[in-house]
Amino acid sequence: MSSAAHRLEHPREVWTSEEGSMARETAVTRWPKIVQSMVDDVGETLGQSECMERQQIDEGRRIQQALRILKEEIIQDQPLRPLSSDGRTDIESFNTKLASFGHAITWHNCPWLFAECHLYRCVQTFFSRSESTFWQNYDVFARQKLNAFLASHSAVKELCERYLSIADSGACFATTADEETQRLLFFEMTEVALWGNATDLSLLSSLSLDQIHSLQGKKAIQEGQARIVSNDMAAAWEHLRRLRPGGGRVDIVLDNAGFELFTDLIYALYLLGAGLASAIRLHVKSIPWFVSDVMPHDMDILLSALTDTASFPSANNESVRTVAALLSAAYQDGRLAIQENPFWTTGLDFQEMPVWAPDLFEALQESALVIFKGDLNYRKLVRDATWPHTTPFKQAIGVLGGGSSGDKAGIKILALRTNKADVCVGLNERTLEKVEKEAPRKAWVRNGKYAVVSFSEGL
Template sequence: MPCTKQPETAKEVWTSEEGSMARETAITRWPGIVQGMIDDLDQSFAHSEVAEQVEEGRRIQATLRIIKNEISQDKPLHPLMPDGRSDIDGFNAQLKSFGNITWHNAPWLFAECYLYRCVQTLFGRSTHWRTYDIFARQKVSAFVASHAAVEELCERYVSLTSAGAFCKTSEEEQALIFSEMTEIALWGNATDLSLLSHLSLDQIHSLQGAQAIQAGQARIVSNDMAVAWDHLRSNRGKRVDIVLDNSGFELFTDLVYALYLLDAGLASSVKLHVKSIPWFVSDVMPHDMDVLISALADQSIFPAAKNSSVRTLTERLREAYSKSGVMSIAEHPFWTTGYDFQQMPAVAPELLGDLRGSALVIFKGDLNYRKLVRDANWPHTLPFKQAIGPLVGNKANEGIKILALRTNKADVCVGLDEATLERVEKEAPGKKWVRSGKYAVVSFSDGV
């Protein structure tokens, strides 16, 4: 059945809303992010021997200081300067449609996208810095710092595959493995696998396995895991898409999840959607894939004598990504626009058409979730399929089969039943359950 009409009372979250996470982000977090960019350039200047590059970089740095001050002083947002990419007109048209907005009185989702796009124009219009990723250092250092969790996950995954867990188990046990692997992808940015049940194959064979997984899902406040499993099992052997979020350890968990989908026969291929410009600090860009695989093979990080499972998994990733091509990456400019995903039919119909051909499109992370539901103040008990509106489809056009894996880090959240909402508001009052990243949602739509 097509979803019912969205409530018309839900409005986008604005940075002017007192007490909101949007306002806190605009006043405190954005200036800090820009300062981090300024500091990053200082480190690059120290390693450059090209005077013209340093001089141009210092001009970019000076403009970043202006942007930081404009945010702190609540100045108006101004039209973006062309930098050769096709999305500038769209940003400026959106900006005009909002009227006279300032950093502390703007739609949160648009203003944050605008910030990163504004910064990219500085690099895109330069001579020596056009391909510079100002967040590269943070991405690499975060991944290296999580080496212990990487080693542990490699050992667990190689152990499961060696034992034939994906092909020598019952349907019920395969459903448990799907839940476990999906949770790893869900909580991947936590870099702490103690969140999970650490199941061995022997435990999966026992009642203990099901009980452990059920207990571990108490913090998933809206959980469509079972229906997602039924859908994927019924459509096994087709392409699956993953719209990625963060690089570093989270990207690693996403790649392990992609390998699982392939090894379990749930997908014939996996297409990984990445950003084409530096975005929201740590979002995955094409080169981050090669950086991660190279880091996995770096014996100064993962000594070969101690980490045979890391070597095994690294070779399997190389085979899937670089050799056989069953794991591939795709870029599209739509992912770095200021539009929410419900505007995809009008703004990027060719991308929508491609995603319709996927057995399942897995959207990772908080930003992708916010864009799916239009970053609007929906009632928390509104069904997910109603909140995503036109992405569900209608009688004339098929929708996208969606699985959203999101740890809650912003006030917008839907799909809860009344009892769960009452429970989490007692457990984590003051909006902590939607802001702290300690709770999550696994939300599914079958596209009809």
């Protein structure tokens, strides 16, 4: 193999030193702001210190100071430092990866994906190494996650009403008329999950069964998919359709809490009701991560909010109450289950899963489908590498794609991702030319208005 071919097959990860890149902008501008927001959040909690013990106050101030120092290290482009142990097993993977570079990497000259993971894991050590159990269990992003969800109550109400209009009171989809309508309904519901980080439901066409089945409805769905620059939705449908009746276990590796988590839960109810899944595992982060990622308690907070008429106005709505009851029932009887694994919060890309988390990899191999939500999960799937945009998705995910990419079968993957970073694969030449004209200067991979739906059978 020529050196040129080798570079194509194993491209370099995106680095923060690349001028004009999102990585550079994030490191220089966004990271300091995020850390400052953490300082402010701890300060707001300390402002309620009349309810706190002296040790808790002192520890909070110590954490604030550690955050301020970290912020200055980023601004001044200091080297990344090895992480101090806080008793969790994932620290080793960070420090091993950091040492593997063979030289000091600085915040403005480092692999973007690894450094950002390192940042959030470093912050967590400030809290978890505290002598106060209050701070050890503190979610520095909980306040803003909850506030964002409470602000989305109108969108929650609308989505509940639209979902129940096609779900036979949410119990089943027996009223779905024919195979074509079922296929179109799968497309619509998958788009709900795809665009779930936007509370503007005008992004979606109507969820009325009659309209979906009509020529106008089909046209609306096609128009709605125009911004999906690589679309394997039909292949994913055929894969799940073959598993009916009953379906198999589906895993969803979640992304953001709040309204996006709610859309993911609506999607889960749909998959269960349509017989496309028999059970669904929701994979969450075990520590505060990338500001808004789902942790176990975010599920409980969301379910509680849906029935809290004092803080969530739409909790008075009958459709919201019905959906809340359906979710609670599925959660209680185990059809919906939360799972944690420390691998999700390492600085490793997902192609390192067979080595660093073999039990997780084997469990996901047994899944009927693993749905990876969001930008971060997508970047980890494809190693956040500078692949040509026309690189096939299966090639970019390496061993996870199975077949010639690895020694054994991979994972059945459906990636749902709105484009918010420069890495993007799976486009054909014609589509690439089209979107580069529509949204030039990398806008189509950065502005969140375009998306990919990428499927791999893992064979």
